[in-house]
Amino acid sequence: MRTSFLFLLAVPILFLSCGCSSNTMSAPSLRIQAAAVNQMDDSTGSHLSQDIILGRDLLFTPDYFPLIEGKRIAIMANQTSRATVDRLIDDKRTSLIVIFSPEHGFSGADAAGLHVSDSVYRSIPVFGCYGGGDATRRIPLSLLKNIDVLLFEVQDTGARHYTFISSMYLAMDSAADASIKFVVLDRPNPANGCVIEGPVLEKEFQSFVGVGRIPVRHAMTMGELANLFRNESVIMHGPRYPREKETDEYWNVGTLDLVTIPMKHYEREKSWDDIYGPGKWIPTSPNIPGALEAMMYSGTGILGANTLCEMVPGFRKFCAISLPFVSTGEKLLAFIDAAKSVYDFPGMLLSPALNPETREENVIVLEVVDISICRPVASTLALLYVQRLLYPDAQFFTTSEAPGIFDKMTGASWVREELMGKPLPPFYFMLERMRREEAAFENVRKKYLVY
Incomplete structure (x- = not known):
């Protein structure tokens, strides 16, 4: 029976397996970015056999380098983006002031849920943005008062409950509060950028393992998510947390000066192993090897x-x-x-x-x-x-x-x-x-x- x-x-x-051939956009800033991607593709012809170029590599090209040249720079980064940090330190035309690290720390070795301590990397202070409460997960405005641009480059997993998305959102909000530019150096979604799966977050369950009203698998890159979060901030998020002061009822992400540096030759239907081959993953945390x-x-x-x-x-x-x-x-x-x-x-x-x-x-x-x-x-x-x-x-x-x-x-x-x-x-x-x-x-x- x-x-x-x-x-x-x-x-x-x-x-739902959508968006693998769509470049449809509505926000003006996104049209500009899409045009930039298309221009790069046109200049190189077919890119199916070419290696992917990450946003961090394009940051140092003439098209994007003015964003950081002569600027006082902060970056949210970890072990997956250490090459970018090293390049910013070594390049005499840039001035890296401070590094912010998400859950698991700048080394990526801290266990899940552990407080991330402050440290130093090559004489640059590293401020841990993960701790026992919401207040320790935000970038304090005092650390941004002498910063011109905040970069974000952290490899994500593509899951809503992996906290790097939340760290990005809180960093975006802090940058908006400080009235500084926020630049996302885009990277692939490792599963693929096509398959949407799972329940959409209900507002009452907003937390650090679910900061926005997106499905469990959103099938977007971090750069795409950043634009979604900014332009759909009214419907994406509940009341602001934590508040800097009692009058802080809403997020400021909608006012953010946001730039996303897109990848070149990225094909969203491909998984990480399709792009790089097996064994090329840098562990994002101890349990994601x-x-x-x-x-x-x-x-x-x-x-x-x-x-x-x-x-x-x-x-x-x-x-x-x-x-x-x-x-x-x-x-x-x-x-x-x-x-x-x-x-x-x-x-x-x-x-x-x-x-x-x-x-x-x-x-x-x-x-x-x-x-x-x-x-x-x-x-x-x-x-x-x-x-x-x-x-x-x-x-x-x-x-x-x-x-x-x-x-x-x-x-x-x-x-x-x-x-x-x-x-x-x-x-x-x-x-x-x-x-x-x-x-x-x-x-x-x-x-x-x-x-």
Whole structure:
């Protein structure tokens, strides 16, 4: 009877994969940037076989160097952008005054959630912009009073809950407060810049793991996101946090003097490994050692508050999960079969494995065989759904505070409410609601695609 029920729940679902050939824009500044990209492409002819040129490389060309020449410069950077920092220090025509570092620090070695201490790099002060409270995550205006331009170059993962997006947004707001130019040196979205996936953040769940009303996978570069955040600031964000003073009710990002230096030869449908080849990723944090982990983090990374565990010793991070309520190979295979009946897990193979810690057969390996069609968010929600379906009495959240954390990670209370529903609704209800939210976001997103 259960097998028949599961089969009825299995439905094909179309996920939004948009914008791969669109350069449609509305904001005047974006038209100028798009024209600049097209001019560069025209001057070189077909670029399909050429290496990608990052925004940081174009910064030192005649078209963009006036932005920093003779200026007092600050930069938000980490280990992924150290080459840019070194070049700014070594170039006698520029004056780098201060470095700001996001979560994990300038070295990228700090564990998740740890306070980032101030330090010094090659005689340049490094101010940590991540700590125990919102106030320690903003750039203090006192550190920008003698700055002319604030650069931003940090490699992101493409997931809303990875905090580099939030650090960029707070830096944008500080630059607007200080009335200085903010320049984004653009980089690729490592999964690809086409696939939109996951619930759109609801305003009441705005936090440092969800600063704007975007899906879990937004399929945009940081430069595109910066333009989206500035021009859609009214609908993207809730009340300002933290406030510099009691009268600070709203963000100032809408007034920001923003420049995005686009990449050259970037093709948004390509993943990181398509662009650079395997093994070329600089770890963005201790738990994201590769581009595959960066992509999978968008899905299994939401499990931090759940009893399903996404960090299994002996397996690639975020690429395997353990099920503490399963202890035998027979039950594990039944769980996998049920999951495949509920959802087709595109681009992914599910395999059983032995837990090296408990010696129990309770690990599911999530092997990505086609990153272009892989859907880590929907796949993760499907596994949570099957837990509720087969083990409704098993502990679902780790603590009493965990449901609130889960809501912040998914960005929407309806996900938890659907999963905890009695009776449990069909899984395709969740997929269909995500599809509607993804489509609505695409209508906003498409105006800001540069590539």
